[in-house]
Amino acid sequence: MQLDIGNALDSAATPGVSTDALDRLDDAVADAHETIAAGMSNARFGYASLNLPETTSATGIERAVDPIDADAVLTVGIGGSALGAKTITAALGEANHYLLDNVDPEATNRLLDALDFDSTAINVVSKSGTTAETLANFLVVRDAYEAAGVDWTERTVVTTGESGPLADLAAEEELPKLAVPDGVPGRFSALSAVGLVAPAILGYDIEAVLDGGREARDSLTGSIDDCPAYAYGALAVALERRGVHTNAFMPYAEALEPFAEWFAQLWAESLGKDGQGQTPARALGATDQHSQLQLYRAGRHDTMVTLVHPTARDDREIPAVDVEGLAYLGDATLGDLLDAEFEATEASLAAADKPSIRVELDRVDERGIGDLLVSFEAACIMAGELMGVETFTQPAVEWGKNAARGLLGGEETAEAAAVRNKHNYLIE
Numbered sequence: 001m002q003l004d005i006g007n008a009l010d011s012a013a014t015p016g017v018s019t020d021a022l023d024r025l026d027d028a029v030a031d032a033h034e035t036i037a038a039g040m041s042n043a044r045f046g047y048a049s050l051n052l053p054e055t056t057s058a059t060g061i062e063r064a065v066d067p068i069d070a071d072a073v074l075t076v077g078i079g080g081s082a083l084g085a086k087t088i089t090a091a092l093g094e095a096n097h098y099l100l101d102n103v104d105p106e107a108t109n110r111l112l113d114a115l116d117f118d119s120t121a122i123n124v125v126s127k128s129g130t131t132a133e134t135l136a137n138f139l140v141v142r143d144a145y146e147a148a149g150v151d152w153t154e155r156t157v158v159t160t161g162e163s164g165p166l167a168d169l170a171a172e173e174e175l176p177k178l179a180v181p182d183g184v185p186g187r188f189s190a191l192s193a194v195g196l197v198a199p200a201i202l203g204y205d206i207e208a209v210l211d212g213g214r215e216a217r218d219s220l221t222g223s224i225d226d227c228p229a230y231a232y233g234a235l236a237v238a239l240e241r242r243g244v245h246t247n248a249f250m251p252y253a254e255a256l257e258p259f260a261e262w263f264a265q266l267w268a269e270s271l272g273k274d275g276q277g278q279t280p281a282r283a284l285g286a287t288d289q290h291s292q293l294q295l296y297r298a299g300r301h302d303t304m305v306t307l308v309h310p311t312a313r314d315d316r317e318i319p320a321v322d323v324e325g326l327a328y329l330g331d332a333t334l335g336d337l338l339d340a341e342f343e344a345t346e347a348s349l350a351a352a353d354k355p356s357i358r359v360e361l362d363r364v365d366e367r368g369i370g371d372l373l374v375s376f377e378a379a380c381i382m383a384g385e386l387m388g389v390e391t392f393t394q395p396a397v398e399w400g401k402n403a404a405r406g407l408l409g410g411e412e413t414a415e416a417a418a419v420r421n422k423h424n425y426l427i428e
């Protein structure tokens, strides 16, 4: 991954974010890098995530899924236990990866009504093994396979922690079970079995995904000047300190649309703490030029736009047509048009003095997605160090999980009691 940060420096929105300011930040980055590197070598909680390209065994995962013969995969998981797999398979252009993360019964019914159970593997993922949405969806899916007379036990792989209700279910049915590695929070676990089982079942080269991750990991150095990942994290913090509280993540590749979703969880859950953080907004180029760009260019000075741009892609000619005013299209390809839109957006933001960062990758393929995932994880960890927050926890999210469990008749929790006592103000 490469960065061009020119448009984020010295903009009217962010006076003070200059090359000098970044130079001053470089010492803090060097110190934070030492903490991160020490955390990696001691496999400390959270920091161990950056070791996954080394510690994950692609052959171990491939061996575990080998007996499963399937053309499609249904992943049952939520948050960090779903978005990694979704991001990787989408980046590789896979259409036969389905996801049950939410528990909207109408959407679930529609998905299960259309699914070919015989050819679809079930990939159940939960680090804790207790998440209500995931467990409920797994029970529903098992039931649907049974109702269709299809043996779900022959097609299911479970990825979870050592113990817990999901581990018990897996043991009871003697299902193949892979581990969520120690020291790795869910949203940082894409390059483990959590994110790689689905692409492995679908026949992708998951070793190449890990290779891309290794490249990103090996490029972590203690200076902004030669480490794009850290430069991104440091710059986002410098901007956040000056009131840039929204980070609009806008890839110019459909295949990276779920990457923006993955980034949103990473950025929000890791950095939204102690009154700090940036709100991640999801956008897609060029589509959202025709929707959100108005706000980013002419709205409040509180947004940075992250423009992600692959430098190579498969392309398609635009057919020439003899109609006045359309000749210019006949000389171009769809890729040329998308690139021109990208350049125009970047220039238009700069002309309005709005900060943007250009992230480039060679191609959206196995290596490219591995590189991007690890680079943004490292960027996030760097940002967390500079902000002084606990990057690897998510207490605010746990609050809601505890409340929902208590409300459904699980063990009584203080959070559920707070929901029961909440003050309503109804207007009917």
Ligand SMILES: O=P(O)(O)OC[C@H]1O[C@H](O)[C@H](O)[C@@H](O)[C@@H]1O
Residues within 6 Å of the ligand: 078, 079, 080, 081, 125, 126, 127, 128, 129, 130, 131, 134, 186, 187, 269, 394, 397, 398
């Ligand atoms: O993997 P699980 O334990 O099922 O957790 C799934 C998700 O649950 C919560 O929402 C956490 O905040 C997320 O970080 C996590 O990824």
